[in-house]
Amino acid sequence: MKNFLHSANFSNRMISGMLILLFGIVFLLDNFNVSMPHWLFSWSTFLLAAGVVVGIRKNFQGNAWLAMVFTGGYFTLSAITEFDLSSYFFPLAMITLGLYFILKQPLRHKAQLG
Structure with missing residues (x-):
């Protein structure tokens, strides 16, 4: 049985979640008028x-x-x-x-x- 951490589903969710988190942080900093x-x-x-x-x-x-x-x-x-x-x-x-x-x-x- 495959380990959950090495499954394709976990990998796709991890990458997608990290990108959404990154975009959210960038947009939040932009709303606080941090120079971007x-x-x-x-x-x-x-x-x-x-x-x-x-x-x-x-x-x-x-x-x-x-x-x-x-x-x-x-x-x-x-x-x-x-x-x-x-x-x-x-x-x-x-x-x-x-x-x-x-x-x-x-x-x-x-x-x-x-």
Whole structure:
């Protein structure tokens, strides 16, 4: 029998609960007029966090989490810094895609597993 602490249900609840708690603390601090960075409440930061959560839940398998992390990270980094990232986006995307194809584990078919 699986230990409750190692079950997928507990892990999903823990991650979801920690994110909701974190967002609640951030919004409470914002209501108390504690200075928060403007980029913290942007769609790109939310997309970045959602990509990390999806990656954790899927054990970083698949590509959806990677697309969300890169898109959210690009726009969040652009909001944080005044550095113009647009001229570097395409070369960095190509380098990242090349590394992904090189380092990606080959898919195993069900016939090979058995």
